[in-house]
Amino acid sequence: MTAQNVAVAAADAKTAALAFERVTCAFAGKTPGERYTAVADTSLVVEAGQFVSVVGPTGCGKSTLLNVAAGLLAPSSGQALVDGKPLAGINTRAGYMFQTEALMPWRNALDNVTAGLEFRGVARADAVRRAHEWLARVGLAGFENRYPHQLSGGMRKRVSLAQMLILDPEILLMDEPFSALDIQTRQLMENELLDLWSADRKSVLFITHDLEEAISLSDRVVVLSAGPATHPIGEFTIDLPRPRDVAEIRMLPRFVELHEAIWHVLKSEVLKGYAQGKR
Amino acid sequence: MRRASADSRLSRTQLALAHVAILGVVFVVWYGLTTPGLVSEAYANKIAFFFGRPLQVVRVVFDWFTTGKIYPHLAITLWETVLAFAAGSVLGLAVGLWLALTPTASAIAEPYITAMNAMPRVILAPIFAVWFGLGVLSKVALGVTLVFFIVFFNVYQGVKEVSPVVLANARMLGASRRQLLRSIYLPSATSWVFSSLHTSVGMAFVGAVVGEYLGSAKGVGYLILQAEGVFDINTVIGGIFVLTVFALLLDFVVTRIERRLLVWRPRTAETEAL
Numbered sequence: 047m048t049a050q051n052v053a054v055a056a057a058d059a060k061t062a063a064l065a066f067e068r069v070t071c072a073f074a075g076k077t078p079g080e081r082y083t084a085v086a087d088t089s090l091v092v093e094a095g096q097f098v099s100v101v102g103p104t105g106c107g108k109s110t111l112l113n114v115a116a117g118l119l120a121p122s123s124g125q126a127l128v129d130g131k132p133l134a135g136i137n138t139r140a141g142y143m144f145q146t147e148a149l150m151p152w153r154n155a156l157d158n159v160t161a162g163l164e165f166r167g168v169a170r171a172d173a174v175r176r177a178h179e180w181l182a183r184v185g186l187a188g189f190e191n192r193y194p195h196q197l198s199g200g201m202r203k204r205v206s207l208a209q210m211l212i213l214d215p216e217i218l219l220m221d222e223p224f225s226a227l228d229i230q231t232r233q234l235m236e237n238e239l240l241d242l243w244s245a246d247r248k249s250v251l252f253i254t255h256d257l258e259e260a261i262s263l264s265d266r267v268v269v270l271s272a273g274p275a276t277h278p279i280g281e282f283t284i285d286l287p288r289p290r291d292v293a294e295i296r297m298l299p300r301f302v303e304l305h306e307a308i309w310h311v312l313k314s315e316v317l318k319g320y321a322q323g324k325r
Numbered sequence: 326m327r328r329a330s331a332d333s334r335l336s337r338t339q340l341a342l343a344h345v346a347i348l349g350v351v352f353v354v355w356y357g358l359t360t361p362g363l364v365s366e367a368y369a370n371k372i373a374f375f376f377g378r379p380l381q382v383v384r385v386v387f388d389w390f391t392t393g394k395i396y397p398h399l400a401i402t403l404w405e406t407v408l409a410f411a412a413g414s415v416l417g418l419a420v421g422l423w424l425a426l427t428p429t430a431s432a433i434a435e436p437y438i439t440a441m442n443a444m445p446r447v448i449l450a451p452i453f454a455v456w457f458g459l460g461v462l463s464k465v466a467l468g469v470t471l472v473f474f475i476v477f478f479n480v481y482q483g484v485k486e487v488s489p490v491v492l493a494n495a496r497m498l499g500a501s502r503r504q505l506l507r508s509i510y511l512p513s514a515t516s517w518v519f520s521s522l523h524t525s526v527g528m529a530f531v532g533a534v535v536g537e538y539l540g541s542a543k544g545v546g547y548l549i550l551q552a553e554g555v556f557d558i559n560t561v562i563g564g565i566f567v568l569t570v571f572a573l574l575l576d577f578v579v580t581r582i583e584r585r586l587l588v589w590r591p592r593t594a595e596t597e598a599l
Contacts, residue, residue, distance in 0.1 A: 116493075116497060118493055118496065118497070136496055136497065136499075137497075138499065140497070141497065142493070142494065142497040144490050144493070144494060146490050147488070147490065147491075148488075148490045148491055148493070148494035149491070149494075150491060150495070150508070150509070150512070151491075151589055151590070152512045152513070152516060152589045153512075153589070154589070161495070161498050161500075161508065162498035162499055164508075165495075165498055165499040165500045165501070165504050165508075166499055193588065193589040194589075195589070195590070195591035209494075209498070210498075213498065213499070
């Protein structure tokens with residue numbers, strides 16, 4: 047990212063729904079003095095109502111960035127801004143969808159979805175009514191009493207989605223949420239996500255290593271360099287028409303063009319990441 | 326249980342028959358060796374002195390239940406078991422949660438916990454008899470020391486093994502520290518307590534019976550102690566039978582409770598009944 051771009055990002059940060067200002071995350075290593083810098087000097091902006099995807103090679107610190115946005119992790123330097131205000135503690139305006147299983151295994155689907163409302167002190171009857179609505183909206187009506195282990199991987203993701211969306215967060219943070227699903231289920235879930243998103247246009251920061259997923263969902267795609275010291279190395283505006291169907295949009299010439307352009311930037315980083323992984 | 330019988334080659338009936346047959350063989354051999362005829366009368370009497378006679382054992386047990394003499398003793402033993410289990414579990418749960426969530430306290434307490442766990446705690450029974458007398462309390466105390474450590478270690482493990490993702494998710498959903506304790510740590514810890522239910526109920530029972538045996542005025546352990554004092558081996562063995570059947574019943578009840586409470590747990594190779 048050029049100096050000029052950083053300046054632009056900094057200017058936008060005040061008005062954006064979510065912004066990273068020169069965020070660096072370093073972790074202590076096994077031996078004292080040894081340090082691993084996962085994310086270095088990263089500035090990034092998610093405008094209100096925008097769907098932004100971040101792609102990068104595996105293990106490049108994408109999740110670290112998301113944890114900073116969620117307030118689960120304090121950056122070593124720099125800061126995250128939410129609506130122009132520095133974030134301290136948990137980001138209460140954001141919903142987080144994790145890559146791995148995050149449902150409470152001892153609660154059935156309904157009680158998992160009501161959890162957030164329960165923590166906020168919403169009356170039980172009201173919470174249950176709204177949870178029924180949300181489960182129906184993600185296509186799980188009739189599965190209220192199933193426990194997570196009795197649901198398929200795709201169904202569990204839907205429960206997670208309902209669990210997050212019932213709280214009506216302004217910002218959605220999604221960490222490779224569909225990476226564990228088979229390709230058909232995945233495309234279905236992506237389309238459903240787009241449907242739900244287009245209804246009230248929340249700001250989304252979507253992390254993935256799948257470039258096609260990133261392009262088909264997003265307004266903007268940000269490419270990260272390979273770790274350590276990950277930072278953005280390219281940004282692309284995805285000017286494909288909406289509403290989109292993630293399976294069909296892949297056939298458009300413009301999609302192929304964008305894919306080629308982004309892949310050109312991403313490729314060398316993927317190779318670097320692969321070489322590091324082998325070592 | 327359904328899985329076990331499906332895996333084995335024998336049918337359900339064949340299996341039940343085999344179970345009964347083993348019991349029958351034991352009784353026949355026992356009867357044969359303690360009755361004059363197959364062996365000489367002198368040998369039969371000698372063996373009967375050490376092992377009792379099956380028919381007399383059956384008679385003792387039968388009399389206990391027909392005259393109702395055994396009920397107050399069984400009730401006491403059961404009461405001690407339940408109290409020891411409840412008190413030990415609550416204590417283990419509380420201390421386990423506390424130590425697992427406060428690393429400093431756990432670091433300080435660690436050597437003492439290890440030492441107390443390593444100690445053969447049955448030997449505390451005489452001390453408890455001095456402290457709490459020969460009544461119910463000293464047996465409960467012994468049972469508690471046995472149950473506590475099982476529950477404690479399970480809870481400790483349960484809290485340590487809470488998935489960090491589930492925890493982070495609850496925090497993102499807005500859970501306060503107190504709500505995390507109630508909605509995440511406690512259910513996770515109790516699930517571990519329930520999975521150790523068989524062991525801890527068994528231990529509570531052991532505490533009660535051993536406590537009674539070492540000094541008491543009531544209970545099945547006391548009956549056995551009394552009979553042993555007069556070399557009434559038939560009553561001793563009768564008591565052992567009653568305790569065994571009782572322990573099996575207890576285990577059966579625990580299995581039922583466990584099934585109800587741990588419905589959310591995946592069982593291996595579980596298929597849905599249609």
